[in-house]
Amino acid sequence: MKKPLIVANWKRYIEERDVALAAAKAIARGVGKINTTIVICPPALYIDAIAKAFSSKGVAVGAQAVSSVAGAMQTGELSAAMLADLGASYVIVGHSERRARGEDGEAIRAGVEAVLAEKMSPILCIGETARDASGEHYDVLTSQLREALPKLSPADAKRLVIAYEPVWAIGKSAAEAMDARALEETVIYIRKVLAERIGRTAALAVPILYGGSVEPDNAAQLIGAGVSGFLVGHASVEPKSLLAIAKASNGASKHH
Ligand code: PGA
Numbered sequence: 379m380k381k382p383l384i385v386a387n388w389k390r391y392i393e394e395r396d397v398a399l400a401a402a403k404a405i406a407r408g409v410g411k412i413n414t415t416i417v418i419c420p421p422a423l424y425i426d427a428i429a430k431a432f433s434s435k436g437v438a439v440g441a442q443a444v445s446s447v448a449g450a451m452q453t454g455e456l457s458a459a460m461l462a463d464l465g466a467s468y469v470i471v472g473h474s475e476r477r478a479r480g481e482d483g484e485a486i487r488a489g490v491e492a493v494l495a496e497k498m499s500p501i502l503c504i505g506e507t508a509r510d511a512s513g514e515h516y517d518v519l520t521s522q523l524r525e526a527l528p529k530l531s532p533a534d535a536k537r538l539v540i541a542y543e544p545v546w547a548i549g550k551s552a553a554e555a556m557d558a559r560a561l562e563e564t565v566i567y568i569r570k571v572l573a574e575r576i577g578r579t580a581a582l583a584v585p586i587l588y589g590g591s592v593e594p595d596n597a598a599q600l601i602g603a604g605v606s607g608f609l610v611g612h613a614s615v616e617p618k619s620l621l622a623i624a625k626a627s628n629g630a631s632k633h634h
Contacts, residue, residue, distance in 0.1 A: 382627040383539065383585050383607035385417045385501060386614030387442060387470060398424040399431065404617035406435040414624040415607075417468045417501075422456055429465025440468030440501065443476055444492055446485035458492035469493045470609070472503045472526060474545045483525030490526055494534045501587070501609065502526055504568070505543040509560075515544075516567055523571050535580040539587065541609040542568060547590030549612060555591035561603040594622035601627045 386405070392398045398420050409416050419440040420428055429439040441464075445455035461469060471493060472486035486502070493500040504522040506515035519542075530538065542564060547555050556564075565586050573581035588600055589609030597608065607627060613619045 380585075380606070381413050381415050382601065382624070383415045383417070383587060384620070384624045384627060385440065385468065385470070385539075385541070385587060385589075385607070385609045386419060386620055387473070387589070387609055387611050388418070388420045388615055389442065389475070389611060390421060391612065391615040392420065392424075395424055395427065399427060401615065401617050402428045402432050402437065405620060406432040406437045408617065408621040409436045409624065412621065412624045412628055414628050416620070416624060419468070419470055422461065422464070425461065425464040425466050433465060438467050439465055440470060440499075441466045442470050442473065444469045444471060444489045446481070446488035446492065448492075458489075458496040458498065462496040462498055466498060468499045468501055468539070470501045470503060470541070472522075474503060474505055474507075474543060474548060483522070486526045487528055491528050494528075494530075494537060497537070499537040499539055501539045501541050503541045503543050503589070503609070505545050505590070507545040509544070509546070516564075519564070519568060520571050523568070523575065527575050530576050530580070532580065535576050536583065538576075539585050540568060540572070541587040541589050542605075543589035543609060545590075550591040552591060552593040552596040555593075555596050555600065556588070558599050558603040561588055561600060561605065565604045592623060594619050594626060597623040597626035 417438045417440045419442050441461040471489040490500045506518040509515045585606035587607045587609045588605045592608045592610045593613045
C-alpha cells in the first residue's frame with residue numbers, strides 16, 4: 379500500500395513569513411513519525427523558504443495556482459517554470475475558489491500542461507457545486523475531467539493527482555463534509571471516467587484525494603472510502619490538526 383498523500387492548502391490563511399515557516403517546521407518535525415507524504419502549499423511567496431528548509435525533512439512543497447498564459451508580457455503572473463525554480467514539486471490547478479473567479483476549463487487544461495511540462499505534479503481539482511437526486515453532479519465531474527485533461531504521456535499520467543472537492547462541502551466543519559458512502563461511489567465514478575481518458579492501468583494508479591472540511595474527526599472514516607489522501611484547507615493551517623489528519627489516514631487507506 380502506498381503512503382497516503384496529504385496536501386495542505388493554506389490558501390491565504392497565513393499572511394506572514396515567520397508564521398508560515400514556524401508552521402512548516404512543526405509539520406516537518408511531526409511527519410517523520412507518520413508514514414505519509416505531506417505536501418505544503420503555502421502562498422507562493424513562501425515556497426522558496428519552506429522548500430529550502432524542509433524538503434530534505436520529508437515535506438514536499440506545492441503552489442496553489444499557476445499562470446495559464448504563456449509569454450513574458452504577463453504582469454503579475456507566476457509561471458510553472460518560476461514555481462519549479464522556487465522548489466515546488468506539486469501545483470494545485472483549478473481550485474473551485476479560482477473557478478468561481480473565472481478560471482475556465484481551457485485555462486485549467488493549459489495550467490495542467492504547463493505544470494507537467496516542468497515535471498511537477500498537477501493536483502487537478504474537480505467538484506460539483508450542488509448534488510441532486512437525479513445525479514447531475516456526475517455529468518459535472520465528467521465534463522470537468524474531459525475539459526481539463528490534455529493527452530498524457532505515460533510519464534505525465536504517473537504525475538497526475540486528482541482532488542475531488544465538492545464545493546458545497548468546502549470551508550465547513552467535519553459534520554458537514556461528504557459522507558463516506560457517497561464519497562466511495564464518486565471515487566469509483568471518477569476512476570471510470572479517468573480510465574476512458576487515459577486507459578485503465580494508468581487510471582488505477584492515479585491518486586484521488588478528497589477535499590472539503592476534512593478534519594481530525596472525520597479523516598479516518600473518509601480514508602476508508604477508497605481515496606488516496608486529502609486536500610485539506612482550514613484544518614491544515616494548524617500543524618497539530620494536519621498531523622492528526624495524516625495519522626488518522628495512515629494504515630486505513632484501501633487504495634495506495
Ligand atoms: P477546507 O478546504 O478543508 O477548508 O474545506 C479545502 C479546499 O478548499 O481545498
